[in-house]
Amino acid sequence: MVHKDRIPPGQFVTDRFPVLHAGTVPNIDLSRWNFRIFGLVEEEKTLTWDEFNALPQSRVVCDIHCVTTWSRLDNTWDGVLFKDVAKLVKIQPEAKFVLVHAEEGWTTNVPLEDLMRDNVIFAHSHDGKPLTKNHGWPLRLVVPHLYFWKSAKWVRGIEFLAEDKPGFWEERGYHLYADPWMEQRYRDDPEWYDRGINDEEYYRTIKKRAREEWEQMQRGKSIEGNRVQRD
Numbered sequence: 001m002v003h004k005d006r007i008p009p010g011q012f013v014t015d016r017f018p019v020l021h022a023g024t025v026p027n028i029d030l031s032r033w034n035f036r037i038f039g040l041v042e043e044e045k046t047l048t049w050d051e052f053n054a055l056p057q058s059r060v061v062c063d064i065h066c067v068t069t070w071s072r073l074d075n076t077w078d079g080v081l082f083k084d085v086a087k088l089v090k091i092q093p094e095a096k097f098v099l100v101h102a103e104e105g106w107t108t109n110v111p112l113e114d115l116m117r118d119n120v121i122f123a124h125s126h127d128g129k130p131l132t133k134n135h136g137w138p139l140r141l142v143v144p145h146l147y148f149w150k151s152a153k154w155v156r157g158i159e160f161l162a163e164d165k166p167g168f169w170e171e172r173g174y175h176l177y178a179d180p181w182m183e184q185r186y187r188d189d190p191e192w193y194d195r196g197i198n199d200e201e202y203y204r205t206i207k208k209r210a211r212e213e214w215e216q217m218q219r220g221k222s223i224e225g226n227r228v229q230r231d
Contacts, residue, residue: 007071017135026104031049034049038159055084060076062144065180067147067174075127076128078124079122083116095162098161100152100157102153107168109164109176119144121141123142136154138154149174173186173187176189176202179207
């Protein structure tokens, strides 16, 4: 039985792993593949496929939530934690955001502090098997606490930035942060429209608003639960 507290509003649970992406599935030659770490770092670094896979390996088990309303529970991902990749460079203090770069110019934006969580991973395997091409082989980012479009497929690099820069879907109206528990599917935040920028203050505001609304929801559930028990 699925615990309802694991399913964000507006989502349904599936055992399938739907394939959704814009454009074609890229053909990748691992002998020419590289991973670039650049932007606000003291010295840029580029890794080959073998060098990347020589980094410390980790395993993450998590639920994933797609903006198209499906959720898949208890996924196992093997690969390299974002924070272990970040250790390879000295990040400049003003870096607060990351633009994730993938094949064919695809990008997505995520605050740096979100990527430094213990369960954010560059995965090469899913549920004990290498990723399929449709699901991002040879490498995809997995950011469990955000809608799954933030988990870029066919990832090729990370760019550290002082100011946020919307990625492919974000430029086309998708939410800049994408918290599934607050149903942040599309860019409809009054905070963003009031200022027209998405800076560190914007993220502090929407995260604080999300936390407050979530706490109110939880308090409401608690009150309703107490009422049912008394009845």
